[in-house]
Every structure is written in structure tokens, then in C-alpha cells.
């Protein structure tokens with residue numbers, strides 16, 4: 055039996071230290087409907103959904119389920135009411151296996167944990183939805199995409215009627231997204247209610263029945279998707295037109311900066327996950343690595359940036375061997391890194407914004423003498439970063455974890471790009487950015503390319519890869535299935551290459 | 559079925575955390591009242607005694623400051639370690655080893671050197687002693703992943719036994735009529751006190767200066783920044799190229815060294831010779847853990863929380879005598895208060911509800 059036929063949020067207002075994150079929000083959704091929630095980074099989407107999920111209490115307004123007001127004061131209560139949420143940042147327990155995470159908080163689990171039985175159920179369940187995850191692996195060994203899948207299985211397995219998905223597709227491949235949409239449509243037909251937050255307007259258009267647009271905490275628009283198009287939505291969101299296809303001018307690539315030669319890298323378990331990969335990276339070039347996450351791209355990036363030792367091979371930057379140097383030495387030689395998991399690696403969440411704005415650079419002369427840190431310079435620098443990368447934050451002396459997801463990403467991007475590094479290694483750089491910020495970032499990357507920088511772009515977002523890259527390598531099970539020029543007609547087989555069934 | 563519902567509290571205001579602190583202390587006091595009642599004492603009278611015994615009388619204030627000296631030194635050092643999420647609970651041993659190192663310098667070089675050379679030397683030796691002992695668990699943890707809680711705790715016992723061995727064996731004093739004490743430190747190695755008190759002002763000044771220095775170190779320097787990043791998110795620290803080995807080693811040398819300074823202060827300022835571990839320290843290394851937490855791991859606030867807990871120690875001594883309560887009363891008092899402070903912190907960070915639910 056369904057617990058939720060119809061859910062309504064009425065007059066919801068939420069303040070953080072007096073600053074409104076949500077202002078008088080009215081929203082409703084009924085069984086069999088998919089509602090899209092759109093808005094710039096920091097518009098208040100996650101906050102609003104966290105109120106439904108019981109993490110925050112609204113300062114005004116109420117939630118009504120089937121017309122009756124309810125109080126949701128904790129995630130457990132929200133689950134009891136039939137609400138499930140897949141968060142923007144993974145909320146899994148690192149050292150536990152995928153299976154244990156899925157069962158965590160599973161009410162139907164008896165006291166004595168019947169592992170084999172539950173596992174069978176989960177496997178059956180995930181097979182039904184075409185999810186492929188190794189249930190016994192601990193979370194920290196899973197790639198972002200795999201973790202995302204665990205989160206989705208977890209919410210579904212706990213029997214949610216209303217499923218909230220906060221940017222669920224950011225780290226999924228097109229194929230996985232398609233599969234997810236099939237599932238969501240199936241759920242919709244069964245009468246589930248789904249709220250989808252996404253910055254990808256195509257997805258919203260394809261999947262949602264209705265869309266609600268937030269701006270600076272307030273609702274600025276509400277429409278049936280059949281009555282609008284991408285352009286209109288973008289304008290509703292940021293109040294101006296967005297260029298979806300940016301021009302990439304032809305620049306001949308010049309000298310080689312980075313040369314990766316027959317590199318072998320093992321996983322945390324000691325299994326080789328990058329086998330004999332070789333490639334060169336040139337100035338004035340954006341080199342893309344496409345592939346389903348979990349195929350070794352994470353480890354390859356970690357090896358190049360010094361976070362992981364290589365077993366054999368060599369990595370040469372400007373004629374200097376840099377393999378197995380410390381992350382700091384590699385940074386100082388000119389390789390910046392936008393990490394895949396921004397909360398886990400990119401910031402110290404409890405430290406202030408200005409302290410995170412110099413993470414990795416705090417040892418540089420401009421910010422520090424031998425002993426002390428020049429906090430005034432640091433703060434000025436942070437203000438500059440925030441300004442040019444449009445990080446929306448109430449101030450720079452606030453814990454960084456209080457920023458919205460997209461704004462944290464902008465802060466990290468600003469920090470890593472601002473210095474014009476000769477080589478930028480970026481994993482999923484536009485992950486979680488709104489359309490305006492994505493456009494800005496892409497322009498920045500192209501600007502770096504024009505100025506003589508080299509960018510190594512790791513992404514599952516093929517559209518992004520095609521739009522930006524001069525050459526594309528496709529990675530599968532730790533090997534390149536081929537390296538192709540951006541205009542190579544063979545690229546239309548990229549899907550086959552990503553699946554490992556075609557090598558060029 | 560009755561169920562406990564626990565969830566994280568996402569926003570915490572300053573007012574909220576201050577009120578929680580006050581509430582924890584008050585409820586802690588209520589619980590302690592119950593203990594007084596059970597042991598047949600009038601709680602109001604007992605609290606009045608504690609107050610007059612600690613802050614409410616000249617004698618009390620003098621003693622409170624005396625006992626605050628080691629608590630402040632150790633508490634500040636622990637705050638630095640805890641900021642890096644390195645759980646040093648070995649301050650007691652670090653204090654004792656510092657005392658041993660300092661006493662050795664005092665006994666062996668004190669006769670021939672003037673006050674202004676021997677005293678700094680003793681403190682230096684004490685810092686080195688405590689610091690070396692602090693370095694061991696840091697190295698064990700980083701190189702061999704040995705849990706620091708266990709290694710620091712175990713080293714406490716080793717140091718205590720080592721001290722006992724010294725005073726009953728090789729260092730046993732010739733002038734002490736067979737008692738297991740070392741000889742008195744020579745005149746030049748004994749710290750002056752504010753007259754009419756036991757306040758060895760040299761250590762007090764050293765304590766205040768080092769607290770200010772550690773506050774500066776933690777919040778204004780490059781090193782302090784690295785310490786805080788390690789504590790906040792080790793992954794990000796690795797990404798930022800911060801050396802765990804170097805940073806945690808220095809953190810623990812500082813943390814242990816501060817306890818070592820306290821050890822020298824206790825010997826040179828109060829006892830003047832080494833004796834049993836329990837009389838040299840009376841558990842300062844453990845009480846300082848609470849001092850550091852109550853100060854929210856800010857070395858500057860350690861001055862206030864150190865005085866507060868010193869007051870409890872002294873007030874506890876006072877009621878022990880005037881109410882004829884057992885000596886362990888102070889520990890019960892301290893422990894109860896700690897439990898309530900930790901509970902308060904828990905309720906501050908989590909929202910807990912008791913609920914009836916079907917099934």
C-alpha cells in the first residue's frame with residue numbers, strides 16, 4: 055500500500071543565521087509524477103529537499119502528506135513516511151561494504167543479521183534494475199559512479215514512495231543514465247513520486263512532467279515541461295541566455311609537456327588497475343579520457359598527481375621524471391588537480407572558506423613565510439577568487455561545508471585554475487555546476503588551452519568531452535581502447551569502446 | 559515499542575552551545591548532589607565548601623592557581639594533539655619522564671651552575687623527556703599503524719614503573735633515611751614561590767607564554783594550518799601534500815614536551831625531590847584531557863578551563879577534610895562532570911528523541 059498519494063510543501067521558509075535559503079516555497083507533487091527542481095548553485099534546492107528528508111526544520115511553513123500536516127524531525131521519520139533521498143554527496147560509510155551500507159537502517163532486517171538471505175534479496179533487486187555493483191567491496195574502493203549506484207539501490211531497497219534524487223546523474227555514463235531513467239519511468243508508472251534535481255536541462259526535459267525553478271531561495275517559475283524548452287528554462291534560472299555550444303577554435307598543438315609511458319598502477323587491494331598506459335599531452339591541447347568510472351581513470355589520475363605510487367613505467371613532465379614524487383613536489387612543478395570527489399579530497403569541510411582557498415598552496419611564498427601564514431593576503435586572494443568564479447557564499451569566514459555543492463566545486467576549480475598551471479588534471483570538473491557556471495568553466499578551460507596550457511580532462515560526460523577535447527582516449531579495464539582525434543568519424547563507436555568490445 | 563531516534567543536528571549556534579555547556583555543568587552538579595546525599599553529606603553545604611575551598615577564600619585561590627599550572631601546560635599541549643585528531647592520553651607518563659629528565663639535570667649540574675642557567679636547562683631537559691616519549695606513539699602510528707590510544711596509555715605505566723625503579727634503586731637519596739625519594743634538588747635548582755603561597759611563578763609565566771605561543775602556532779602559522787587540515791580531513795591533507803610524518807611527529811613532541819614542562823615544574827617548584835609517581839602528579843595528565851576538551855581545543859581557553867578544574871581539585875580536597883568524605887570523592891566529582899560534559903556535547907551535535915512506534 056502506498057503511504058503517499060500526494061505531498062505538499064506550503065509556505066516553507068528556512069533561514070541560516072538569519073539569511074534565507076528558502077523563502078515561502080509552495081510546491082506539490084502527486085503519485086505518478088516526476089517533478090524537476092532547477093536552480094543556480096546555491097539557489098536552495100538541497101536545503102528544501104533536506105527539509106523533506108528531516109535533516110532541517112523549516113522556520114515557517116509545513117509539509118502535508120495526503121492533505122494532512124506532518125512533522126518530519128529526523129531522517130528516520132521521513133523514511134517512515136515513505137520518503138527516500140539520494141544525496142548530492144555520498145553519505146555512505148567508507149569502511150563498510152556496499153551490502154552493509156544498503157542494509158543500514160533497513161527496517162525489515164531482523165535482529166540477527168541474515169547476511170546470505172539479504173544479499174540474495176539485494177542481488178535480485180539490483181538485477182531487476184540492472185545495477186551492477188560488487189556488494190562485498192568496501193565503499194572506499196568503489197568509484198564515484200559505483201557509489202552513486204549503491205546510494206540509489208539503498209533508497210529503493212528501503213521502500214521509498216517518494217524518491218528524491220539530488221543530482222543523481224552527474225557521475226553516470228550516458229548508458230547508465232538511460233538505465234536509470236528506465237527505472238524511474240517504471241517507478242512512475244507504479245505510482246511512485248519522484249523529485250529530481252539536476253543541472254542537465256536535457257534530462258529534465260526528457261524525464262519530468264513538471265518543473266519548478268528556484269532562484270535565490272524563492273520560486274521564480276513553474277511549468278509543464280511540454281510547454282517549455284531548454285532555452286526558456288535556462289533563462290528562468292539565471293535570467294539570461296546561455297550558450298550551450300561554445301566555439302572551439304582550431305589551435306595547432308605545440309610542444310609536449312607531459313609524457314606518460316607504460317605506466318602500471320595497482321589498486322588499494324594490490325590488483326593492477328592501470329596496465330601499460332602510454333600517452334603524451336601537448337601544450338594548447340585538451341586531452342580527454344572517457345570511460346565508465348571504475349576502469350582505472352581514478353588511479354591513473356592519482357598516479358600522475360602523486361597520490362598513488364606507480365609500479366613501473368615513467369611519467370615525465372618537461373623532461374623531468376616526476377613519477378612517485380610527493381603531491382606537493384608535483385604541484386610545485388606545475389600540475390594542478392581537480393579531484394573527483396570534492397568533499398573527500400578537495401576541502402577540509404570544517405575549515406573556513408579562506409583556509410580552503412589555499413589548500414595545497416599554503417606553502418607558497420605569496421601566502422606564507424617560513425613560519426606564519428599571511429592571513430590578510432589569503433583573505434584578499436579568497437575574495438578575488440569568489441568574485442571571479444562567482445562562488446555564492448554568505449562570507450569567507452564560514453565553514454566551507456555550509457556552501458552549496460556547486461559552490462564548493464567552484465571554489466576548488468577557482469583555486470586550481472587561477473594560477474594558470476601548465477598542466478591541469480581535472481576529473482569531472484563540471485560535476486554539480488549549474489548551466490551558467492558550466493559555460494564559464496568551459497570557457498576558462500578553452501582559454502587555458504589558447505594560452506598554452508594543457509588540460510587532462512577525465513569525464514564520463516561525453517557531450518563535455520566532445521565539446522572540449524582535441525583528442526580523446528577511451529579507457530576500459532585499465533587500458534586505452536584507442537586514442538582518437540576529436541574529428542575522427544570512428545568516434546561514433548565510442549560506446550562500444552567504452553564497453554570494451556572495440557579496440558582501435 | 560519504545561525507540562530512540564538519533565539524528566545529526568545540522569546547525570549549531572554559539573548561544574546553543576554555550577547554554578548546553580551551562581546546562582551540562584548544572585545537571586552534572588545535580589548528579590553529584592545525589593552522590594553527596596548518598597554519602598550522608600548535605601549537598602548545599604558541600605558545594606559551599608567546595609567554592610570557599612577553591613575560589614572563595616585567599617588560601618583557596620592560592621592553591622587553585624598552584625594546581626592550575628600543570629593543568630594549563632598539559633591541557634594546551636593536548637589541545638594541539640587533539641586538533642590533529644591524535645588521541646594522546648599519555649600525558650601522565652610524559653609528565654613523569656619530563657620530571658625524571660629535569661631532576662637528573664638538577665641533581666647533577668645544579669651544584670655548579672647558577673639559577674638562571676640551571677632552571678632553563680632543567681625545563682629544556684623536561685621538554686625533551688616528555689617530547690621523546692610523545693614521539694614514540696607518533697612514529698608507531700605512522701610507520702606501523704599502531705593505535706595511539708593504546709600506545710600512549712601503555713607508556714604511562716612504563717614511565718610510572720620506571721620512576722618507581724629509580725627512586726627505590728639507583729637514584730635513592732642518601733639523605734632520605736631509607737625512604738624511596740631522591741635527594742633534594744640543590745638550592746639553585748629550586749623554583750621561587752610567591753611568598754605565602756606554593757605558586758612557583760616561573761612555571762606559571764612559562765605556562766601562560768606557551769599557551770599564547772601554541773594559540774599563535776595553531777591558528778596563525780603554516781604549521782598550525784597543516785595540523786588543522788590533517789585533523790579535519792586526512793584525505794585532503796594528503797591531496798594538499800602535507801607530510802603526516804613530519805607534522806604529527808612535531809605535534810606529539812610539542813604535546814609530550816608540554817607535559818614534560820609540567821613535570822619539571824612540579825618537582826622543582828613543589829616537591830623538590832622525586833618520589834612516588836602518584837605524589838608527583840596526582841593524575842594531572844588525565845584531568846588535563848578534560849581541561850583541553852572543555853576549552854574546545856583552543857589553547858587560549860585552556861587557561862580558563864585549567865583554573866576551573868584546579869578549583870574542583872582543591873575544593874574536592876577541602877570537602878574531603880571538612881566532610882570526612884573518602885579521598886576518591888574528587889575523582890568521582892571530576893568523572894561525573896566529565897560524563898555530563900560529554901553527554902552535553904553529544905546532545906549538542908545530535909538530536910535525540912524517544913518515541914513510541916508500532917512493530
Ligand SMILES: Nc1ncnc2c1ncn2[C@@H]1O[C@H](COP(=O)(O)OP(=O)(O)OP(=O)(O)O)[C@@H](O)[C@H]1O
Nearest residue numbers: 070075095096097098099100101456457458459460
Ligand atoms: N548548514 C548550513 N549553514 C549555513 N548555510 C547553509 C547551510 N546549508 C546551506 N546553506 C546555504 O544555503 C544556500 C542554499 O544552499 P543549497 O545547498 O540548498 O543550494 P543548492 O540549490 O542545492 O545548490 P547546488 O546546485 O550548488 O547544490 C547556500 O547559500 C548555502 O551557503
Ligand SMILES: [Mg+2]
Nearest residue numbers: 100142458459
Ligand atoms: Mg545542492
